[in-house]
Amino acid sequence: MSNTLIEVPAVNKIPKVNDSRSINWEDFELGPLPSTCTMTISQENIDRWCALYNDDPELYLKHAPNYITYYSGQNIVTPFRDISAGLATLEVDFYHSIPSDIALTITGQVINKSVRKGRGYVEWETSIYEKDNLLQSNRRSWFFTIPEDDIKKFPEKEASSPIPPRPEIWETEGLSLLLSQDRMNDFEGPGEINGHTNVELAKKQGNPGPLAQGAFGFGLITRLLAKDFTNQFTHGGKMSLKFVRPVWAGEQIHAFYSIIDDKSLRVWVEKDNKEEVIVGTVLLA
Numbered sequence: 001m002s003n004t005l006i007e008v009p010a011v012n013k014i015p016k017v018n019d020s021r022s023i024n025w026e027d028f029e030l031g032p033l034p035s036t037c038t039m040t041i042s043q044e045n046i047d048r049w050c051a052l053y054n055d056d057p058e059l060y061l062k063h064a065p066n067y068i069t070y071y072s073g074q075n076i077v078t079p080f081r082d083i084s085a086g087l088a089t090l091e092v093d094f095y096h097s098i099p100s101d102i103a104l105t106i107t108g109q110v111i112n113k114s115v116r117k118g119r120g121y122v123e124w125e126t127s128i129y130e131k132d133n134l135l136q137s138n139r140r141s142w143f144f145t146i147p148e149d150d151i152k153k154f155p156e157k158e159a160s161s162p163i164p165p166r167p168e169i170w171e172t173e174g175l176s177l178l179l180s181q182d183r184m185n186d187f188e189g190p191g192e193i194n195g196h197t198n199v200e201l202a203k204k205q206g207n208p209g210p211l212a213q214g215a216f217g218f219g220l221i222t223r224l225l226a227k228d229f230t231n232q233f234t235h236g237g238k239m240s241l242k243f244v245r246p247v248w249a250g251e252q253i254h255a256f257y258s259i260i261d262d263k264s265l266r267v268w269v270e271k272d273n274k275e276e277v278i279v280g281t282v283l284l285a
Helices: 043-053 148-152 181-188 199-204 215-229
Strands: 004-007 035-040 086-094 103-116 119-130 133-145 175-178 238-243 252-259 264-271 276-283
Touching (some): 043 181, 043 215, 181 215, 215 252, 215 264
Antiparallel strands (some): 086 133, 086 238, 103 119, 119 133, 238 276, 264 276
8 A cells, every 4th residue: 555645733733635534444555544643733733722721831831742743643544534433541651752844754554453342343453653763653442333243253352451440549639621612612723513513413313412632531641641650651661541531511520640659640630520521550660
């Protein structure tokens, strides 16, 4: 398969064109994705990302937030702009800081297609480089509605490792973020109409209202751990997250961690009612 080099935005979707559409289950084939992407993170990009997460841009005068790479894992499927699926898991290996004002290269490959309980799961991996230096890699698993005939064509998805139970007492005050409709709209960008931004469309999809982006929980956990563990997390840390419940527009989320041992953490994001929406583990360097 030929590999095309395409420049993509750092903190937005690729531009919309007349034939833009979402990527579906049938579009994925095992192996390298057809495009290699480049992106350059500007100070304007950093300011936008920090505003979305209530982060302090003054912390990022020499490098970008290490959670600013979320859109790169979506834009790697260019020319498709959206993904007709739900995010199931996200695993991230942090190797180095993410530099700003330097061209970065993003490669991707589909590493698994499987089925479980009538759903189709696609897992792809993206790697972000500065020249030959690997900065970060992540693996995302998305669940799709699939044709009934495909259920027997693909292997059964393996059960994921269990997450330790939440402790009664933990070591951090955590971080919180209100997922207002305005914040969700800003994340998608101007003029985007989808299940995150439009009430009528969300209800047609069977939801009580617009669905909050899973990226907010991921970013909040990453901010918290970078603050409390610095290089132990940002230079060699490994994070594995499961997205277990939805969050709707207008709800507030809170990120926490508890210490399992010298190198391991349990992490989670919960709503005001203590219901967990993201659970996972982190291995520190």
